[in-house]
Each structure stands twice: as C-alpha cells, then as structure tokens.
Amino acid sequence: MQTGIKPLPNQLGVGGWFWAGNYKMERYFYILHRVTGIGLLLFAFFHLFETTVFRTQGQSVWEMTMRFLDNPLFEAGLILVSLAFAIHSLNGLRLIIQELGFLIGKPQRPVYPFSDAMRRKRGVTMIFMVLIFLLMAVFIVNLLIGGAG
Amino acid sequence: MLKTRMHLLFLLSGIGIAIFLGIHMTVQHLNNLLITGEADPTSWSSMIGRAARESWVVIYILLLFFGLYHGLYGLRGIILEVTRTERTIRVVNWIFVICGIAIFIWASYVPIALAYG
Amino acid sequence: MPDKNTLVTFKVQKFDPDKYTHPHMQEYSVPTKRGTTILDGLLYIKEHLDSTLAFRTSCRMGICGSCGMLINNYPRLACHTQIAECSSLLITVKPLPNSPIIKDLAVDLMPFFEKHKSIRPYIIQENKNGQIDLTREYVQIPEQVDEYEQFSYCIKCGICISACPTSASDVNFLGPQALAQTYRYCADNRDSGSAIRFKITETDHGVWRCHLAGACSEACPKGVDPGLAIQLLKNKMAQQTLSAGRKENTVALYPQPQEIKPRIQVPPFTAKK
Secondary structure (H helix, E strand, C coil), rough: CCCCCCEEEECCCHHHHHHCCCCCCHHHHHHHHHHHHHHHHHHHHHEEEHHHCCHHHCCHHHHHHHHHHHHHHHHHHHHHHHHHHHHHHHHHHHHHHHHCCCCCCCCCCCCCCCCCCHHHCCCHHHHHHHHHHHHHHHHHHHHHHHHCC | HHHHHHHHHHHHHHHHHHHHHHHHHHHHHHCCCCCCCCCCCCCHHHHHHHCHHHHHHHHHHHHHHHHHHHHHHHHHHHHHHHHCCCHHHHHHHHHHHHHHHHHHHHHHHHHHHHHHC | CCCCCEEEEEEEECCCCCCCCEEEEEEEEEEEECEHHHHHHHHHHHHHHHCCCCCCCCCCCCCCCEEEEECCCEEEEEEEEHHHHHCEEEEEEEEECCCCCCCCCCCCHHHHHHHHHCCCCCCCCCCCCCCCCCCHHHHHHHCCCCCHHHHHHCCCCCCCHHHHHHHCCCCCCHHHHHHHHHHHHCCCCCCCCCHHHHHHCCCCHHHHHCCCHHHHHHHHHCCHHHHHHHHHHHHHHHHHHHHCCCCCCCCCCCCCCCCCCCCCCCCHHCCCC
C-alpha cells in the first residue's frame, strides 16, 4: 500500500472513445454508432419541433416552412441523416443480436496464436457492413433520381 | 432486475424504430424509387392525407414512443459514462423522465388532433 | 528486424511525483538483437542508463501480468512483445491508460483489484446446512468445464481496462475483467451465486454500459476473450429477467467411497517423539 503518494490520474476520457490504439473494425463501428446516434437524436428533436409547431398552424405556415427548408444546406443535412440512419439501424441490429449472445460463438480453450470471438465472427460484421453500404447506396440513388425528399 | 428490463426495452425499441422509421423513411425519402411513390410527400395535401388515416397516427405515435425512449436512454447512458456522483445521476434521470413524458404528450397530441380534431 | 546489436530508441514516459507535476518523455538508445523483448530493453535501461526508471516485472514469461504497458500505442505485456514485432526502431513505452500512475511505468491497480473483489470471485455454493461441503468433490464433466475454462485463464494484467472505451471515461465502470470473471463463476455449475452477482453487475456502471467495442478481447494477451464473456453474461441476465432460461446451477457431489482403505502405519523409526 502506498503511503503519502497520490497517483496521477491517467484516464483517456472522452478522447478514449475515439482513439486508444490501433484496434479492429468493431471498435470503429462503436464510435460511428455513438456519433450517428447523437446526430439522429439532435435531428429528431429538430424534426419533432418542425412537425408539431408548424403543422398545427395551417397550410400557409406549413408551406412557408417547407420552402425555408428547401435549400441545399438542409437537403445535404437530410442526406446525412439518411446515411446515419442506415449505419445506426443496421449496426444496431448487429449489436442487438450479438449483445444478447447470439452469432458470437462459444467459449473455446485458448490456443496460441489466440483468436477472439470478434475475430472468428468478423464475417457477421462484414455482412452487416455490406448491408449498410447497400442501404446507403439506395438513399443516394433516390437522391440522384429526384432530389432529397 | 429493473435495469435489465429497461435495457431490454431499449433493444426492443431499437427494433421498433428500425421498422416504423423504415416505413417513414421509405414513404418520405425513397419516394423516387417507389412505384407508388408520391411526387412530393412533404406537400400540404399529402401530409393532411396521411394525418387523416388512423394507421399513420398509430405508426407516428409508436415511432414517437420508441424513438423517445431509445434516444433518451442512449443519451442517458452516454452521460452516465462521464458522471461520477450519484446525485448528478439522479438529477439526470429525473430530467430525462420529465422531458420525455412532456415531449411524448405534446408530440402525440398533434397527430391525434389532426386526425380527429 | 533488429540484427545483432542494432540500436533501438526507447522513448519512455517518465513521471516522478516528488519532482514533477506532469509526465515527460525521455529517450534512450538500447542495443538489441534478434529475440530481444521490450522488457529486456527496459532492464538494460535500468541497469546501464537510468537506474531511476520504475516499472513492474516478475515472471518475464507472460504469466504473471505484471508488465502490462502501452507499447507503440497498443497495450501489451512487455515480456511478451519482441522488438521485432514493433517493426520500428523507435519504441514508445507509456504506462497503461485508465489506471492512475504511481511512478514512470508503474500504475495503481488497486481500483482494478477492488472491482474484481466486488463481484465475489469465488465459488458460492451452500449445501442444505448453509455450508460448503469440504469432504467430497463436486461432479463436473468436461463439457461443463468448457463453458467457463477459457475465462479462468485471466492473469489480471489490466490490459483490457486500458483498451475499453467505457473505462476511458467512466472510472466507476466495473470493467471487462470483473464482468468476464462474473460470467466465469456464473457459468460454473458448482456455483450458485448468480443472483448475488447479477445484483452487483446490474448497476448504472455495470454490464449494460458495455457496447461491444471488442477492443478488450483483441488486446487480451492470454486469449481470455472478456468481450465474449460479457455478452454471454448479458444473455444470462436477460434470460433470468424474462424467466426464460435454465434454473440456478445444481451440482451433485461424488458419492461416498464404498470401501475405505486402512490408514498406513508410519514406521516407528520415522515417527517423531
């Protein structure tokens, strides 16, 4: 036991969410999931405000609001929200499945060189990554066809 | 096992959002790809048409409940990770509960009022 | 790859609490050859260049867990990491993050050990009399051992804590090691303390703060895979909550031997008077 020594705090803090070393893709999906979640929540509050306050004040106010939002900045934001939805929903589905212990493998006696469940089941992560890219592509094709909805 | 139940509801609400928000995103933002897609889903007539249908009212209210619970629980989890004292956690919990209920009451009143008012 | 007597630069984080308020980096040139480990380099520095360098070491063969450090921004065991693996002639060595620094590369692992103690890391099994039966063995078949054996290889090095993003910001989070050991005991058929441990892990800083980043399993030097254990623990807790899982562990005792062999008499010339 130390006497008279006060250890120096050494937490990585919030920065440690973003980077703490060169880890594999699940670690980066973790931070992407967090960032998209916060982004979607902020958008949700903004969207709730827009669709409750302005919807109840009649057609002219509603159409004025839609005209205000019909500019490239908000349309770009809407595309980002669509892409964030694709990432957060599909990665979230992967997390729901794996966090409840499914599609994550069974305990194995560790034999060197060690391989963990995340590595053995990386195929599952890759499948969800492909699904995410496909959904993002669908939103982008929709944008290219007729503009942001 | 209250916290486990809360977390399981958090996971269930995630699935609920994926379904109902998926419907909402498909109708509103994938309209150009849908055969039955409307030209402008954000127009007044289109919006009023949806607001008058009970199925959309149910979808919106369920989406609101799942979205609020999932979003606020997730944000609460993030805040807990940077919080050290029990008192702060209690204050954060109460703020989230009160704000969540208030937003749910207000935001579910609007589609009901538009459908039946 | 370092050849015989290749000079490698060690950039080591130094912190002396008696002299400084903040850590600083110090460089040393260390001669190395094929097979030299980071620990060999640090011992060379201590013996020949800077005797004030403080770090922990014991077994030097990857079994005690004392020498966990951040080596080129990745948490590893210094004795288990060869300089050749780092693919660089500049090796940065820092103490494990997310644990307070005592001096130089030695961190305070007491909070880590306290969290480990808090989850009751021992078999909890009471017979009808409220006591553990010490006279006979518990029955455990190989399949039952397989369910928890991997997680029993933990050497308590603290590397998983330094890799975990939740531990980075939440000092009260139980951490991957404690949660993995919770599952190790709950999955053991000889143990009946799941209910007690679930109450301990079901807090605001418990198992539900893990978000499956997977870095703990990746960094673990013994292949313990704490991430897998934590997700299996969540499965158990969900089953318990929904009352959808198997009942509490019940374990049988080996039957009393039918024949008791007579005690061997000790020859008189060996017996002490």
